[in-house]
Amino acid sequence: xxxxxIFKKTRIAPTPSGFLHLGNVLSFxxxxxxxxxxxxxxxxxxxxxxxxxxxxxxxxxxFDTLDFLGIPWHEGPRNLHEYEHEYSQVHRIGLYKQVLQQxxxxxxxxxxxxxxxxxxxxxxxxxxxGTCRNLNIPLDAESVSWRLRTKKDQVLEVKTxxxxxxxxTLPPTMSEFIVRKKDGxxxxxxxxxxxxxxFGVDLIVxxxxxxxxxxxxxxxxxxxxxxxxxxTTFYHHPLLNGTDGNKLSKSAGDTSVHxxxxxxxxxxxxxxxxxxMLNIAEPVETWEQLFALMVL
Ligand SMILES: [Zn+2]
Numbered sequence: 517x518x519x520x521x522i523f524k525k526t527r528i529a530p531t532p533s534g535f536l537h538l539g540n541v542l543s544f545x546x547x548x549x550x551x552x553x554x555x556x557x558x559x560x561x562x563x564x565x566x567x568x569x570x571x572x573x574x575x576x577x578x579f580d581t582l583d584f585l586g587i588p589w590h591e592g593p594r595n596l597h598e599y600e601h602e603y604s605q606v607h608r609i610g611l612y613k614q615v616l617q618q619x620x621x622x623x624x625x626x627x628x629x630x631x632x633x634x635x636x637x638x639x640x641x642x643x644x645x646g647t648c649r650n651l652n653i654p655l656d657a658e659s660v661s662w663r664l665r666t667k668k669d670q671v672l673e674v675k676t677x678x679x680x681x682x683x684x685t686l687p688p689t690m691s692e693f694i695v696r697k698k699d700g701x702x703x704x705x706x707x708x709x710x711x712x713x714x715f716g717v718d719l720i721v722x723x724x725x726x727x728x729x730x731x732x733x734x735x736x737x738x739x740x741x742x743x744x745x746x747x748t749t750f751y752h753h754p755l756l757n758g759t760d761g762n763k764l765s766k767s768a769g770d771t772s773v774h775x776x777x778x779x780x781x782x783x784x785x786x787x788x789x790x791x792x793m794l795n796i797a798e799p800v801e802t803w804e805q806l807f808a809l810m811v812l
Contacts, residue, residue: 521554521677521678521679521749522554522555522556523551523554523555523556523718523719523749524556524557524716524718525556525557525558525559525591525715525716525717525718525719526547526550526551526556526557526558526559526717526718526719526720526721527547527558527559527560527561527592527712527715527717527720528543528544528547528558528559528560528561528587528589529561529562529563529708529711530562530563530578531562531563531564531566531569531570532562532563532564532569532570532571532572532574532575532577532578533566533569533570533571533574534574534772535574535577535769535772535773535774535775536577536578536581536772536773536774537771537772537773538756538771538773538786538789538790538793539723539755539756539771540581541581541585541587541773541786541787541790542753542756542790542794543721543722543723543753544582544585544587544803545587545787545790545803545806545807545810546721546751546753546807546810546812547721548587548588548803548807549803549804549807549808549810550677550719550721550751550812551719552804552807554719556718556719557590557591558588558589558590558591559589559590559591559592559715559717560578560582560589560591560592560593560603561592561603561711561715562575562578562592562593562599562603562604562605563605563704563707563708564604564605564606565605565612565701565702565703565704565707566701566704567699567701568699572596575596575599576596577773577774579593579594579595579596580774581773581774584773584777584783585773585783585786585787585803586783586802586803587803591715605707605711608707608710608711608714609701609702611710611714612702612706612707612710613702615702615706615710615740616662616695616696616702616706618740619662619664619695619739619740620655620662622739623665624664624665624739625655625662625663625664625665625695626648626649626651626652626653626655626662626663626665626692627648627653627654627655627657627660627661627662627663628644628647628648628653628660628661628662628663628692628694629648629653629657629659629660630644630647630648630661634647635647641689642689643688643689643691644663644691644692644693646691646692648663649663649665649692659698660698661694661696661697661698661703662694662695662696663692663693663694663695664692664693664694664695664735664736664739665692666686666690666691666692666693666735667686668685668686668691669685670685670686670735670738671683671684671685672684672685672686672731672734672735672738673734673746674730674731674734674750675747675748675749675750676749676750676751676752677719677749677750677751677812678812684731685731686731686732686735687728687731689728690728690729690731690732690735693705693732695736704729705729705732705733705736706736708729708733709733709736709737709740709742709745710740712733712745712748713737713742713744713745716744717748718744718747718748718749719748719749719750719751720748720749720750720751721750721751721753722750722751722752722753723752723753723754723755724752724753724754724755725755726752727752730750730752733745734746751812753812756790756793756794757793773786776789783801783802784799784800784801784802787800787801787802787803787805787806788800790806791806791809794810796809796810
């Protein structure tokens with residue numbers, strides 16, 4: 517394995533729809549650790565394209581949490597003001613629209629009227645059954661989402677850190693995935709790929725729950741001259757489980773850093789809790805120490 521790899525840029529990309537929790541912190545620690553090891557700069561991207569779920573309180577929580585824990589970042593907004601005036605995804609809507617237009621011109625899209633509930637009920641799963649694929653609903657119709665006409669058998673190559681290439685096809689849950697939502701805003705898969713290409717990210721660290729998103733994004737990149745994205749290296753880390761064995765989520769209030777700070781916990785307490793969840797029995801004071809104790 518080549519452990520002397522050099523990367524230009526990685527990113528941390530939280531969504532401001534809840535307080536950051538221990539699972540987010542683990543992801544940031546691995547990102548910061550791999551960045552240091554590989555010479556990459558860390559870009560802070562705040563994923564706020566989902567306008568309904570975005571809340572300024574949670575944007576501020578991102579800055580507060582990173583500062584509290586001493587996790588560094590080199591590019592992107594330093595504070596709420598810079599985020600609002602320069603870095604919010606709202607400022608890149610033009611860029612996303614260009615890509616959507618390109619996909620439209622290439623005939624890669626179709627309009628869909630289904631609600632999420634309909635999709636789940638029809639199949640008893642979140643696999644889209646292709647209901648609107650051949651209905652020729654105009655893309656400019658009211659309240660339609662735009663879906664990608666995907667091929668089941670296209671082979672996607674995922675470069676994974678530290679040095680293997682995994683071949684996969686698009687999973688059924690990503691078949692004909694949405695690139696523009698009914699509210700007219702670009703969907704997560706599209707904004708994420710476009711941003712990573714735009715900012716020159718070549719190393720992405722994310723939870724293993726986003727493996728299917730990685731495949732969707734690589735698929736999308738193959739359609740939009742996304743050569744730079746196709747060359748990206750990924751590291752998908754295991755998720756932290758709560759004490760009851762369930763996946764941590766934003767609703768897990770008592771694992772939010774915001775809550776722990778209010779309880780008087782210090783950064784070392786936060787890192788030691790995460791270490792405990794990873795079966796590392798010793799106290800940990802800093803993110804560097806935690807990263808050094810992890811076996812990636
Ligand atoms: Zn549909």
